Amino acid sequence: MRNRIINSASELFTEKGVEKTSLAEISAKANISKGTLYYHFTTKNDLVFAVTEMHMENLTQNLLKLLNTGDPPEEIVGKLFDTVPNAETRSRLHIYLVREAVTENRELLKKFHDIYGRWKKMLIKGLNEVIPGLEDPEALAGFFIAAVDGLVIQNLLSINEVETERYVKLIKLLLKNEKGEENVKY
Amino acid sequence: MRNRIINSASELFTEKGVEKTSLAEISAKANISKGTLYYHFTTKNDLVFAVTEMHMENLTQNLLKLLNTGDPPEEIVGKLFDTVPNAETRSRLHIYLVREAVTENRELLKKFHDIYGRWKKMLIKGLNEVIPGLEDPEALAGFFIAAVDGLVIQNLLSINEVETERYVKLIKLLLKNEKGEENVKY
Amino acid sequence: MRNRIINSASELFTEKGVEKTSLAEISAKANISKGTLYYHFTTKNDLVFAVTEMHMENLTQNLLKLLNTGDPPEEIVGKLFDTVPNAETRSRLHIYLVREAVTENRELLKKFHDIYGRWKKMLIKGLNEVIPGLEDPEALAGFFIAAVDGLVIQNLLSINEVETERYVKLIKLLLKNEKGEENVKY
Amino acid sequence: MRNRIINSASELFTEKGVEKTSLAEISAKANISKGTLYYHFTTKNDLVFAVTEMHMENLTQNLLKLLNTGDPPEEIVGKLFDTVPNAETRSRLHIYLVREAVTENRELLKKFHDIYGRWKKMLIKGLNEVIPGLEDPEALAGFFIAAVDGLVIQNLLSINEVETERYVKLIKLLLKNEKGEENVKY
DNA sequence: GATGAATGAGACTTCATTCAT
DNA sequence: TATGAATGAAGTCTCATTCAT
Numbered sequence: 001m002r003n004r005i006i007n008s009a010s011e012l013f014t015e016k017g018v019e020k021t022s023l024a025e026i027s028a029k030a031n032i033s034k035g036t037l038y039y040h041f042t043t044k045n046d047l048v049f050a051v052t053e054m055h056m057e058n059l060t061q062n063l064l065k066l067l068n069t070g071d072p073p074e075e076i077v078g079k080l081f082d083t084v085p086n087a088e089t090r091s092r093l094h095i096y097l098v099r100e101a102v103t104e105n106r107e108l109l110k111k112f113h114d115i116y117g118r119w120k121k122m123l124i125k126g127l128n129e130v131i132p133g134l135e136d137p138e139a140l141a142g143f144f145i146a147a148v149d150g151l152v153i154q155n156l157l158s159i160n161e162v163e164t165e166r167y168v169k170l171i172k173l174l175l176k177n178e179k180g181e182e183n184v185k186y
Numbered sequence: 187m188r189n190r191i192i193n194s195a196s197e198l199f200t201e202k203g204v205e206k207t208s209l210a211e212i213s214a215k216a217n218i219s220k221g222t223l224y225y226h227f228t229t230k231n232d233l234v235f236a237v238t239e240m241h242m243e244n245l246t247q248n249l250l251k252l253l254n255t256g257d258p259p260e261e262i263v264g265k266l267f268d269t270v271p272n273a274e275t276r277s278r279l280h281i282y283l284v285r286e287a288v289t290e291n292r293e294l295l296k297k298f299h300d301i302y303g304r305w306k307k308m309l310i311k312g313l314n315e316v317i318p319g320l321e322d323p324e325a326l327a328g329f330f331i332a333a334v335d336g337l338v339i340q341n342l343l344s345i346n347e348v349e350t351e352r353y354v355k356l357i358k359l360l361l362k363n364e365k366g367e368e369n370v371k372y
Numbered sequence: 373m374r375n376r377i378i379n380s381a382s383e384l385f386t387e388k389g390v391e392k393t394s395l396a397e398i399s400a401k402a403n404i405s406k407g408t409l410y411y412h413f414t415t416k417n418d419l420v421f422a423v424t425e426m427h428m429e430n431l432t433q434n435l436l437k438l439l440n441t442g443d444p445p446e447e448i449v450g451k452l453f454d455t456v457p458n459a460e461t462r463s464r465l466h467i468y469l470v471r472e473a474v475t476e477n478r479e480l481l482k483k484f485h486d487i488y489g490r491w492k493k494m495l496i497k498g499l500n501e502v503i504p505g506l507e508d509p510e511a512l513a514g515f516f517i518a519a520v521d522g523l524v525i526q527n528l529l530s531i532n533e534v535e536t537e538r539y540v541k542l543i544k545l546l547l548k549n550e551k552g553e554e555n556v557k558y
Numbered sequence: 559m560r561n562r563i564i565n566s567a568s569e570l571f572t573e574k575g576v577e578k579t580s581l582a583e584i585s586a587k588a589n590i591s592k593g594t595l596y597y598h599f600t601t602k603n604d605l606v607f608a609v610t611e612m613h614m615e616n617l618t619q620n621l622l623k624l625l626n627t628g629d630p631p632e633e634i635v636g637k638l639f640d641t642v643p644n645a646e647t648r649s650r651l652h653i654y655l656v657r658e659a660v661t662e663n664r665e666l667l668k669k670f671h672d673i674y675g676r677w678k679k680m681l682i683k684g685l686n687e688v689i690p691g692l693e694d695p696e697a698l699a700g701f702f703i704a705a706v707d708g709l710v711i712q713n714l715l716s717i718n719e720v721e722t723e724r725y726v727k728l729i730k731l732l733l734k735n736e737k738g739e740e741n742v743k744y
Numbered sequence: 745g746a747t748g749a750a751t752g753a754g755a756c757t758t759c760a761t762t763c764a765t
Numbered sequence: 766t767a768t769g770a771a772t773g774a775a776g777t778c779t780c781a782t783t784c785a786t
Binding site: 388389391392464467468470471473474475481484485488489492508510511512514515517518519520521522523525526528529530531532534538539541542545546 | 574575577578650653654656657659660661667670671674675678694696697698700701703704705706707708709711712714715716717718720724725727728731732
């Protein structure tokens, strides 16, 4: 039941954003009464939080899978840049939830803070394993995550006319050099 | 008068997001009546659009100034990564407006689409001027913009513990290699 | 308009009490939309406060009139005991509003506090004018007001089978003796 | 079990009034489920009635004890005026329940009617025993009860700055004269 | 140009009550 | 006896928008 509600909410949030989705619509989609919804979630924010948890958990699982394929690093990062920003459904939801976290929802903000931290650690570990000797893996991880989020935005705004491979090529260059070669003047 | 309204709206949008800001509040802050507000803007969306225009114009001007300093490229990109994501006020507004554009506001979406396109072109031109011979300046520009937006998000979520210089160092490496050196196995 | 709303609310509060009267009912009775009601009163409590103010003002005016008739004191007090508790409409409203003041409504509580104080002062002044030399006019005033309120309750509970004259007779005795005669053992 | 529920309800009613207390809160406080509450009380009104019965029984027992102390009448009435209005807890509950009885609760109204009648009779009997020859003991009893209720209200409204002794002195005068002395012009 | 009173649709939330287990 | 999930009706409040002045 809780899950049924979360799923309905998730879909509607993705479609119209959190604020434009009413509890009435959610309960209608879940085929339950508004009262039932209230029984399971004390507050709309409660529900938003639950949806966020599920969403973030999904993304984390995907990232884990990606890191455990044993693929060469440029392949992994390539897939990362290919998959995430192009999953429109999740992208939308992500932006909506970020927006929610940014205002008036401390709890949600903390959730995001924690998960992003976890992602960064996962990436750092993954990078270190496959490319030993990186100079600043932390910056690299933060940078990759930022780029992914930024591409998410560009995709939502239908701006991205560059094929992923071209980005991947850039990343390859980046990784190669970060491996610690002496800095050359360009 | 129009500007007074736009400024008031801008501040309130930044503070609480578009949807949680009521026209009543805006007119109160601008010291005018709700009626007057409606005299100048047919609709709330109208106002949102006007605010977006101003906001985007500001960002564009900043980018232009940055590109025209004549600084070396890594300096420019460094400043870009240093300034934009750390301007909390603008960051918030930006995320709020993006969110607004992504749902139910075709006109706004187009606005964003256009401006991001313009930014990309400006960056490409800038890059080409200072670093002739780049292999894929378009991908590079898109990538930089994405990274900036992503860092905006990380800052809003209070996640970014990496100092900008470390990012800049990464970018330097990227630029160096992108200059067309033969690809080396890492 | 404000008055129209206050009157409608007043009637409904009297009929069913404050908490069982919905803003929907009030606006229906006043032939306006719920929105209009909200336009004039930010909150249900606001409206309750306004109704209280009007109600208390009415009672105060009545008391003033009574005190200025120039009648002999026992007549005045007699009328007080006769009029107030028997005005069912006002009695009900009074009890409902007292109830409201007693919980969760600081402002209302203060209002009641102030008005009761004013009434006491008016009574003291009146008593002193017509019966000079009273020993403890303050206690007397408090006592009379208490008795009136108590009879209000009894009337609402349909308990009062004693005719007012019999109470008036008691009061006469009280006033006579309070004039300062030496205390006699009974 | 029933008593546990009644006590929890009693406390909550005292704190927040009948209408603002939900059955959910009551069952939570009584550490039982809402279902169990409904097993014992068919309806919220049922519970209110039970609470009233207990409350009124308590007050009646107190009055009985007071009347059976064998103290001189002015002492008894003094204690009455001293104890009842100053017992804040009971006072609040009393006002809340009166309010409940006055609207939409016939059964409750009858209960109050009956108990107030019984109190009056008890007082009359008590007065007659200790002060034989009273002219109108019924009026006196009604008057005393009214005064007590009125002082309850004043205390709840934090208005009563007069010490009880001063009221008692008034009552003494009243009793003395009521004993049948010839009426003197004042 | 400017105002502010009026509106109606709808949002979130509350809660007494029912009922299968 | 006891439970707790489910419900539906209703309550307070919010707000973008209209319109006569």
